[in-house]
Amino acid sequence: xxxxxxxxxxxxxxxxxxxxSLGLExxxxxxGCYSFKSKSDITFSIRKxxxxxxxxxxxxxxxxxxxCDRCLCDVEVPLSYEFERTAxxxxxxxxxxxDQDYIDGYNLDVDRLVYDEILLKLxxxxxxxxxxxGLCPVCGxxxxxxxxxxDREVPDPRMSVFKDIIIK
Ligand SMILES: [Zn+2]
Ligand SMILES: [Zn+2]
Numbered sequence: 001x002x003x004x005x006x007x008x009x010x011x012x013x014x015x016x017x018x019x020x021s022l023g024l025e026x027x028x029x030x031x032g033c034y035s036f037k038s039k040s041d042i043t044f045s046i047r048k049x050x051x052x053x054x055x056x057x058x059x060x061x062x063x064x065x066x067x068c069d070r071c072l073c074d075v076e077v078p079l080s081y082e083f084e085r086t087a088x089x090x091x092x093x094x095x096x097x098x099d100q101d102y103i104d105g106y107n108l109d110v111d112r113l114v115y116d117e118i119l120l121k122l123x124x125x126x127x128x129x130x131x132x133x134g135l136c137p138v139c140g141x142x143x144x145x146x147x148x149x150x151d152r153e154v155p156d157p158r159m160s161v162f163k164d165i166i167i168k
Pocket of ligand 2: 139140149
């Protein structure tokens with residue numbers, strides 16, 4: 001959601017408290033693109049910290065759908081996020097502009113702020129359950145659903161670690 005800050009900055013109020021729905025449909029990260037199972041409204045406040053500077057603070061939570069690292073089935077991953085930033089408005093300095101890419105002219109892009117936080121919070125490892133058996137490296141069958149009958153014997157125990165990497 002884009003919030004036009006002009007009225008607030010020229011108005012008498014020092015602080016604005018709002019809730020807004022999260023406009024993001026998905027999150028694209030290095031290892032994939034994830035959609036949302038659910039998302040709460042974003043609760044946030046905007047405060048004037050000086051004549052041309054604002055402080056933005058907010059929080060919310062989402063449930064992302066991410067694939068299990070081993071068997072690739074959908075896993076619901078709940079994430080809470082918080083953000084707290086100060087920004088110059090409007091910003092004319094190019095370098096600062098890059099730093100605060102969630103502000104364009106007088107518009108505050110709250111979705112962008114949340115997006116950055118979610119990216120930082122993405123878990124490094126996602127498992128549908130701790131003891132997920134993964135996929136058969138021979139035929140690709142999901143071993144959580146039962147045996148496929150392939151011969152997967154690996155004589156060297158160190159290879160089983162390697163196998164885990166291949167499955168990912
Ligand atoms: Zn799994
Ligand atoms: Zn198999």
